[in-house]
Structures are given as C-alpha cells and as structure tokens.
Amino acid sequence: MMKFLTDNALLAIDVSEPLLVGFLAVLVVLIVLLTVLSTMYAAGWRRKMRARLSNVTAVVEYDKTKGQITLADASDVEKSIFKYGENVKIIVKAGKGQKLVRLTVEANEGYLFTVNGKDKELVDGVYEFVISADTRIKAEFEAITVIETEQNAMVLPQPEIFEVTTNFDNNGGRVTLTNVAGEQKTAYVADEKIRIAVFANEGYFLASLAINGEAKEPVEGVYEIVMAGPVTVDAKFELIRVPVTYVVAVEANDMGKVIVTDPSGEELTKFIESTTVKVTVKANDGCMLAKFTVNGEEKELKDGVYEFVIESDMNVNAQFEAIPTPEPEPQPEPEIAVADAEDEDEDEVIFDGMNVIRFNKSFTAKVIQLDEVSNGWYTELKNELLSYQKIKDRMSWKRESYRFGRQCIARFTIRGKTLCLQLALDPNNYIDTKYKVEDISHIASSADTPCLYRIKNERRVGYAKDLIGEIMQGLGAKRIDREEVDYFQPYDTTANLIERQLVKKIVKFNGATGYGGIVEKLTEDPNKAKEETDKVEENSDKK
Numbered sequence: 091m092m093k094f095l096t097d098n099a100l101l102a103i104d105v106s107e108p109l110l111v112g113f114l115a116v117l118v119v120l121i122v123l124l125t126v127l128s129t130m131y132a133a134g135w136r137r138k139m140r141a142r143l144s145n146v147t148a149v150v151e152y153d154k155t156k157g158q159i160t161l162a163d164a165s166d167v168e169k170s171i172f173k174y175g176e177n178v179k180i181i182v183k184a185g186k187g188q189k190l191v192r193l194t195v196e197a198n199e200g201y202l203f204t205v206n207g208k209d210k211e212l213v214d215g216v217y218e219f220v221i222s223a224d225t226r227i228k229a230e231f232e233a234i235t236v237i238e239t240e241q242n243a244m245v246l247p248q249p250e251i252f253e254v255t256t257n258f259d260n261n262g263g264r265v266t267l268t269n270v271a272g273e274q275k276t277a278y279v280a281d282e283k284i285r286i287a288v289f290a291n292e293g294y295f296l297a298s299l300a301i302n303g304e305a306k307e308p309v310e311g312v313y314e315i316v317m318a319g320p321v322t323v324d325a326k327f328e329l330i331r332v333p334v335t336y337v338v339a340v341e342a343n344d345m346g347k348v349i350v351t352d353p354s355g356e357e358l359t360k361f362i363e364s365t366t367v368k369v370t371v372k373a374n375d376g377c378m379l380a381k382f383t384v385n386g387e388e389k390e391l392k393d394g395v396y397e398f399v400i401e402s403d404m405n406v407n408a409q410f411e412a413i414p415t416p417e418p419e420p421q422p423e424p425e426i427a428v429a430d431a432e433d434e435d436e437d438e439v440i441f442d443g444m445n446v447i448r449f450n451k452s453f454t455a456k457v458i459q460l461d462e463v464s465n466g467w468y469t470e471l472k473n474e475l476l477s478y479q480k481i482k483d484r485m486s487w488k489r490e491s492y493r494f495g496r497q498c499i500a501r502f503t504i505r506g507k508t509l510c511l512q513l514a515l516d517p518n519n520y521i522d523t524k525y526k527v528e529d530i531s532h533i534a535s536s537a538d539t540p541c542l543y544r545i546k547n548e549r550r551v552g553y554a555k556d557l558i559g560e561i562m563q564g565l566g567a568k569r570i571d572r573e574e575v576d577y578f579q580p581y582d583t584t585a586n587l588i589e590r591q592l593v594k595k596i597v598k599f600n601g602a603t604g605y606g607g608i609v610e611k612l613t614e615d616p617n618k619a620k621e622e623t624d625k626v627e628e629n630s631d632k633k
Contacts, residue, residue: 145171148178148225156231157184172221180217180227186251187234194228195219250280254321262327263290278317286313290327297328334363338404345410346373361400369396373410381409381549388552390524411547448596449584452487455592456504458579464509467545468502469577471511474555475500476575478567494565498538500558508546511554512539514561525553 148170150159162168164177172178184190190212254276256265266287268274278284289310290296299306301313301323315321337360340348349370351357361367371394373379382389382396385405389396398404440447451459457468475481475492481499483492489512490502501512517529517540531540543554587593 146224150227152229156188178221182215188231191232192230196226251277252317252320253277256323258325259327262294265325282317294327295330298326300324335360336400336403340406342408345377348408367400371408377410378413380411383407446598450594452592453489455587458582465578467551473574477572478562479570499561501539508544511543513541514539515541517541
C-alpha cells in the first residue's frame with residue numbers, strides 16, 4: 091500500500107505539490123485514529139468478557155426497624171449473588187406506619203439512577219433491573235405524616251389492628267391462633283382471615299366453647315373467622331371422669347320389706363353417682379313402720395316412698411312393729427272424789443270389799459315401777475335436758491321440773507304406766523303435724539307447760555328431743571360438754587316403796603258396805619292432806 095501511495099505521489103508531484111502534502115497529512119491522522127480506536131475496543135471487549143464469566147454481588151442498605159427489603163431472581167428465589175446480566179427483583183415492604191420515599195441502585199462502575207414514586211414506580215412493591223456489576227442498593231423510609239388541607243387535617247388511611255384474647259385452662263387443653271400462612275400472633279389486620287385451633291389435652295375434653303360470647307358446639311378442631319373487630323375466645327376443658335359406683339345397704343326386720351330401685355324400676359344395690367334412687371317401704375299385714383332413717387337421719391316417706399340422689403355409700407334402716415291392739419275399756423271404779431283433772435291415773439286404788447285403799451305414789455316411785463324400756467327413755471330425755479347451760483332440775487312429790495333461770499320450761503310426769511313430758515310450747519302450733527301433742531292448758535298447775543307429749547316408742551323419744559331443741563333455741567341456751575348419767579332405778583314393790591316413804595297408803599271406810607270400823611286409823615283426812623300437798627308443790631315449782 092505504501093508503495094502504491096509513493097508511486098502515485100511521484101506521478102502527481104508535478105501536478106501540484108501543495109495538494110499532495112495536505113493529503114498525506116490527513117492520511118497519517120486517519121491511520122493514528124484507527125490504531126487508537128482498535129486498541130480501546132479490544133480492551134473493553136476483554137473487560138466485558140471477564141465480567142460475563144464471573145458472579146456479581148448486590149448489597150442492600152436500609153433501616154430494618156422501618157421495613158423489609160429482599161432480593162430475588164426471576165424465579166423468586168431469595169439471594170444476594172447473581173450472574174452477569176441476570177434479572178434482579180427488589181421486593182420492598184414498608185413497616186407499620188412507614189412508607190418508602192427513596193430507592194437507589196448504584197453500580198460499581200459509577201452508574202447511578204434513582205427510583206421514586208414519580209420516576210419509576212414499584213409494581214406491587216417490586217422493582218426489577220438487570221445486574222451487570224457489583225451493586226449497592228439503598229432504601230429510605232419515613233413515617234406517614236399528616237397532610238393538611240384547606241378544610242381540615244386528614245391522616246393517610248392505616249389498616250386497623252385487632253387483638254385476639256383467649257381464656258382457657260392451660261392444663262386442660264390448648265387454643266392456638268394463626269393466620270393463613272401459619273404465623274402465630276395475637277393481633278391481626280382488619281379483614282384478615284385467622285384460624286383458631288382448639289384441642290383438649292390427654293385425659294380432658296372440651297366442655298364448652300364461645301367466640302365473642304356466641305356459644306359454639308364443643309367440638310375439637312379448627313375454626314376460621316375474618317377479623318372485623320376484637321375477638322375473645324373462651325374455652326373450658328374438664329377432666330374425663332370415670333363414673334363412681336356407690337352401695338345402698340338395707341336393714342329391716344321381717345315385719346316389712348324395703349325395695350331399692352333406679353329410675354327405670356330395676357332393683358339394685360349398687361348405683362352410679364348422681365343417680366336418683368327410689369326406696370319403697372311396705373309393712374306386712376298387721377304391722378306398721380315405726381322408724382325410717384337414711385344414714386342415721388330420720389326421714390319422712392311420701393306414699394311409702396323416699397327418693398334421693400346418691401353421692402356416697404348409703405345405709406337405709408326401716409324398723410317395723412306390730413300394730414298395737416286397742417286396750418279394753420276400763421271398768422268403772424267405786425266412786426272416788428277426784429281433786430283435779432291432772433290427778434287422772436295419779437293414784438292406785440283398790441277395794442277390799444269393806445274399804446277403799448288408795449296408794450298415793452310419788453314421781454320417784456312411779457319411775458321405779460316403770461318398765462325397763464320406759465325407764466331408759468326417761469334417762470335419755472333427762473340427759474338431753476341437762477345437756478344445756480343454766481338448766482336446773484327439781485324433784486317434787488308428783489313430778490320433776492326443769493327451769494332455765496326462773497322460767498319453768500319442762501316437766502316429767504307419769505300417767506298410768508306412760509312417761510309424759512310437759513313442755514313450755516304452744517300446742518296449737520303442732521296441730522296436724524307428726525308431733526301428736528295434747529293441750530293441758532286448762533289445768534292451772536300446768537299452765538306454764540301446756541304441751542303434753544306421751545313417750546310411747548323410740549320414735550317419740552326422737553320427736554321429744556326435737557321439741558326440746560325448739561325450746562332451747564328460743565331461749566338461746568347452748569349445749570355443754572357433759573358426761574351422760576344413768577338414772578335407771580331397779581324395780582321395787584309397792585310394799586317396799588311404802589316403807590321407803592315413796593308411797594302413801596290411805597284407807598277410807600266405805601259406809602255403803604255396812605261394816606264399821608277402819609282397818610288402819612288415819613291421822614289426817616286424805617282429801618284435805620292432798621289439797622295441802624298440791625299447794626306446797628305448786629309454790630315450790632314457782633320458786
């Protein structure tokens with residue numbers, strides 16, 4: 091080429107020497123420029139090739155308390171090291187009350203570009219770019235501020251957050267709160283769907299469940315709701331209890347029978363707790379139920395049936411006895427003057443064909459000649475009366491009185507062969523009750539104890555204690571710690587009791603017989619002596 095230029099220059103030298111010089115200068119400049127450009131291109135190409143063959147790194151700088159930024163490739167795989175020319179996604183999520191104000195992507199080569207709300211908007215919180223070198227990414231967040239308008243101040247809308255409160259026994263079960271992504275939280279955004287998982291622990295069961303006060307069927311599982319306000323979950327777990335069985339023992343004599351059944355009518359002796367037990371009591375012909383107790387406590391039957399809910403072992407006791415035959419009408423005695431109605435059956439009287447012999451027995455003598463059972467009742471009731479504070483007893487010729495201070499509250503008397511208890515109660519209060527009392531208020535000496543109760547059987551002993559308790563409660567008397575005393579006195583004959591001066595023997599001539607004389611000379615008129623004795627006793631009782 092150089093040869094060609096030289097040859098042509100020599101040929102043209104004659105034409106124009108100045109033109110040739112200028113041409114040569116331009117040619118030299120072109121050759122130098124081409125050499126420089128080719129050298130620069132080769133260097134850039136080699137540099138780009140090296141970059142394409144190596145990985146590049148992206149680093150994010152931001153305040154993690156105000157938001158969250160993640161980097162991912164086109165397949166949404168999070169990473170920070172990428173291949174040359176790979177597509178990079180910057181995923182931005184502002185924190186509560188924050189907003190993104192600036193996002194900067196800066197390559198090492200010095201290329202700088204800024205993304206903000208006006209220039210390059212985030213699409214669903216994502217910005218994408220192609221990475222070609224190690225890159226730094228910077229993001230800035232700031233709190234949402236109040237925007238002032240001419241009319242009023244307006245706050246940018248923020249999502250509502252609602253709390254979920256759970257009430258349950260941690261030992262009995264568990265209640266778990268999650269969102270659809272499985273995150274456990276106690277606060278959720280409005281319209282967010284949450285899942286409430288309710289499960290009982292081993293040995294327990296879900297007894298009740300309510301969400302915001304609305305009762306749900308107590309079934310273990312997962313409940314889904316959409317948050318529209320605060321939520322309260324109330325769950326109650328209870329122990330799975332094994333039913334307990336209790337025994338009903340029956341005690342009864344052969345004068346009747348006791349049948350124990352469940353609500354279906356099946357006759358059983360063992361019952362599951364809380365079962366209603368039906369006890370049917372029936373006396374045999376010619377017999378009657380004297381006393382019925384359950385666990386030692388006397389109970390009333392309704393049409394021969396007693397029902398209870400069993401919560402423990404029970405003992406049912408029924409005491410039957412023969413129906414007593416009516417006593418024959420007493421034969422009329424020889425006419426004897428009676429001083430007072432209260433002296434009925436007071437004295438023992440016999441007629442020997444010539445004289446009327448009257449045995450005026452003291453109360454002590456009558457107690458001695460009581461049968462053993464009645465004597466035991468007397469001891470039991472006397473101990474009951476003396477088991478209260480400030481109760482004093484006094485024995486007179488024909489009765490035994492008990493006082494609380496100066497007030498007479500009870501008396502023992504014996505009518506015929508029956509032990510009687512007179513009480514300071516109103517007989518009218520016990521009409522048509524189980525307490526078959528008698529009104530003796532018409533007797534002047536018994537006006538302060540007008541309620542007469544005859545002690546005929548063991549059941550009446552219990553009732554008598556009830557009546558004593560009513561009196562003591564009205565008086566405010568309290569029980570004392572007192573050892574019981576045996577007041578039983580062995581039986582003795584009337585003859586011996588006369589010698590012991592516990593019985594007065596009075597013989598009166600009966601002029602109707604036609605015989606004269608007196609078997610035993612009287613030292614005093616018997617009727618007059620009795621009237622004076624009654625007055626003395628009445629005065630002593632009032633003291």
